[in-house]
Structure formats: structure tokens, C-alpha cells
Amino acid sequence: LAGRSPQKPLAGRRVLVTSGPTHEPIDPVRYLANRSSGRQGHAIAAAAAEAGAEVTLISGPVAIADPKGVTIVRVETAREMLAAVEAALPADLAVFAAAVGDWRPAQDSTSKIKKDGAAVPPLSLVENPDILATIAKRSEGRPKLVVGFAAETDSVIAHARAKIARKGCDLLVANDVSAEGGVMGGTANTIHLLDRDGGLETWPTLDKDEVGRRLVERFAARLAP
Ligand code: CTP
Ligand code: CA
Numbered sequence: 001l002a003g004r005s006p007q008k009p010l011a012g013r014r015v016l017v018t019s020g021p022t023h024e025p026i027d028p029v030r031y032l033a034n035r036s037s038g039r040q041g042h043a044i045a046a047a048a049a050e051a052g053a054e055v056t057l058i059s060g061p062v063a064i065a066d067p068k069g070v071t072i073v074r075v076e077t078a079r080e081m082l083a084a085v086e087a088a089l090p091a092d093l094a095v096f097a098a099a100v101g102d103w104r105p106a107q108d109s110t111s112k113i114k115k116d117g118a119a120v121p122p123l124s125l126v127e128n129p130d131i132l133a134t135i136a137k138r139s140e141g142r143p144k145l146v147v148g149f150a151a152e153t154d155s156v157i158a159h160a161r162a163k164i165a166r167k168g169c170d171l172l173v174a175n176d177v178s179a180e181g182g183v184m185g186g187t188a189n190t191i192h193l194l195d196r197d198g199g200l201e202t203w204p205t206l207d208k209d210e211v212g213r214r215l216v217e218r219f220a221a222r223l224a225p
Helices: 039-050 078-088 131-136 156-167 208-223
Strands: 014-019 024-027 030-032 054-059 071-074 093-096 103-105 125-127 145-152 171-176 191-195 200-202
Touching (some): 014 039, 039 093, 054 078, 071 078, 131 156, 145 156, 171 208
Parallel strands (some): 054 071, 145 171
Antiparallel strands (some): 024 030, 171 191, 191 200
């Protein structure tokens, strides 16, 4: 393709990245969320743009700067994120770095839930759609390379192996988010990169920007003819 070079290995490629947490509303003033900062997903989007790709970054609510040279679609909930991902297809590469809320409140009250009355309000949850699995298992229009993430606090590799099979993705970036690691919300990351054929690499602890650049190199190599 025109313009592809060692410096721009993703020139002419369409790349989609999800990043950040989701917010799942309880009522107009409250929501369920998680500790994701969006740093790793945003770093991947920036590195892909730097590598020459046309990048769409679909981001949950984050407090970090927009990466340069990417199209940003801002969403709040998992269901909005799924719709935005589907609207952004087709893509050559899809990277699902977002920490998608697994559950949402069964009811999203249109008015603020009040304290008055004796009982604590019940909070019942329903499961959100699995965005990664939905896209990875598509029969038509599946991106050539689908990359998932796994946030684990124990038995990281075993859980990651099960996850890559269950989700149907080609590569999985696994990280240990147990408290002492401080990965969620932090600026450094220690990852394991797994593929579907049993391949496993463990990388040294690196700045999330550097992890993003190195991952993009790997993705470009996998996409190369
Ligand atoms: N993911 C997704 N949609 C969801 C949940 C997760 O797209 N509703 C994606 C994440 O972006 C990530 C991968 O699936 O790429 C794994 O997310 P993770 O939370 O580690 O796995 P789960 O399947 O949700 O399992 P659990 O949280 O129980 O470990
Ligand atoms: Ca999850």
C-alpha cells in the first residue's frame, strides 16, 4: 500500500481502539465505574497514528489528554461503546483496551433516588454485552487482527489462556492489576502477550507509552503480508 515503510508500518490501515472505563448510570447523579485511566488504550491509539494508521479511538470518560492525530468518539456506557465500535467498522486492527463495566444497574432511574424512607435502595445488576467477543466472533466484517486485554489479580496466565479462547481474539495483552502493581490508573505496565497458538511473552515493566509503541510494532508485523 502507498506510503507503507519501516517508519509508517500501518500506513493505509484502519485501526479501532477502545479505551478507558465505562460509566453505568444508577440515576442522573450516580454511576458505577472502575479505576481505568485510559492511559494504555490512548497510548496504543497514539502509537498507531504515529505508525501511519487511520485511527478511531472510542473512549469512556477519562481525565487524560486526547492523543494527536486520531478521531475520538466519546461514550459513557458499555452499550454506547458497542454501538460506536460497530459504527467505526470496518477496520484492519481492533484493540479492545477499555475496562468495560461487566454489569449495569437493572434500572436507570430518570429521577434522583432519594434517601427518604427507611430502606436502602436495592441495586440489582444485569450483564453488559461483551464488545470484544461480539466483534471477534463476527462471521462477516471481522477485523483481520483482534486484540483483547485481560485485567487479572491472580493466576494471570491461566486466566488469560482461558480468556483468549473464550473471547475468540487473536492476541491477548494480560496484566496483573493486583493492588501492589498499581497498574490501573498508573503510568507503568507489566504485560504478558499471548497468542492463540500458545505463544507467551512476558515484558519488563515499561512506561505505558512505550508499551503502546512496542505493541503497535507487533500488531503491524502480524498484519504484514
Ligand atoms: N470486554 C468487552 N466487553 C465487556 C467486557 C470486557 O469488550 N463487556 C473486553 C475488554 O475490553 C478486554 C477483554 O474483554 O479486552 C477482557 O476484559 P476482562 O474484564 O479482563 O474480562 P471479562 O471477560 O470481563 O472477565 P472478568 O472481568 O470476569 O475477568
Ligand atoms: Ca470484566
